[in-house]
Amino acid sequence: MQNHTPLREQLSEHLRQNGLKNTRQRQVILDAFLSSERHMAIEELLAAVQNRMSGVGHATIYRTMKLFTEAGIAHERRFGDGQTRYEPVFEGEHHDHLICEKCGLIVEFEDQLIEDRQEVIAASKGFRLTSHQHDIFGHCLDTAACAARKRKRR
Ligand SMILES: [Zn+2]
Ligand SMILES: [Zn+2]
Structure with missing residues (x-):
C-alpha cells in the first residue's frame, strides 16, 4: 500500500499557489482517485465519486483530473481504447x-x-x-x- 500523504500535500500546495480552494468536492474526487484501482477511466471515477457524493458530473471529474495532472499527482494515460485514464504519481516510482x-x-x-x-x-x-x-x-x-x-x- 502506497503512502498517499505526500500526494495530498502536493495537491494542497498546488491549490494554494494557484489561489484555488480545497473544496469538499475536490477532496471526494481525490479520495476516490487514490483508493481506486489504477488506470481509472473517467466513467469509472465518476461511478466511484457518485457513491460518495451526488450531483457530480462527467465534466467536473474531467476538470478535476486535469487539475490533479497539473498539480503533478496524476498521470494521464491513453491506451488506444478511446478512454482517458489516470493513475497516481508516486515519487521515485516508474513503470x-x-x-x-x-x-x-x-x-x-x-x-x-x-x-x-x-x-x-x-x-x-x-x-x-x-x-x-x-x-x-x-x-x-x-x-x-x-x-x-x-x-x-x-
Ligand atoms: Zn500504470
Ligand atoms: Zn486479454
Missing part, C-alpha cells in the same frame, strides 16, 4: 505498461535493462531523456481468463 487489445487488461512492469538502454540510446542521439512512456500492445496468453474479462466488460 511501463502491457495492454491486452482483446480484454483491456493493463499490466505494469519495470525493467532496468530497458530503462538503461533508453538512456544510452537517447545520449547516442545527442538527446537528454526527461521522461518516457512505453506501452506494449498484444493479447493475453491465458485465453480463457482473457475471454472472461472481455465478457465482464460488456
Whole structure:
C-alpha cells in the first residue's frame, strides 16, 4: 500500500499557489482517485465519486483530473481504447505498461535493462531523456481468463 500523504500535500500546495480552494468536492474526487484501482477511466471515477457524493458530473471529474495532472499527482494515460485514464504519481516510482487489445487488461512492469538502454540510446542521439512512456500492445496468453474479462466488460 502506497503512502498517499505526500500526494495530498502536493495537491494542497498546488491549490494554494494557484489561489484555488480545497473544496469538499475536490477532496471526494481525490479520495476516490487514490483508493481506486489504477488506470481509472473517467466513467469509472465518476461511478466511484457518485457513491460518495451526488450531483457530480462527467465534466467536473474531467476538470478535476486535469487539475490533479497539473498539480503533478496524476498521470494521464491513453491506451488506444478511446478512454482517458489516470493513475497516481508516486515519487521515485516508474513503470511501463502491457495492454491486452482483446480484454483491456493493463499490466505494469519495470525493467532496468530497458530503462538503461533508453538512456544510452537517447545520449547516442545527442538527446537528454526527461521522461518516457512505453506501452506494449498484444493479447493475453491465458485465453480463457482473457475471454472472461472481455465478457465482464460488456
Ligand atoms: Zn500504470
Ligand atoms: Zn486479454
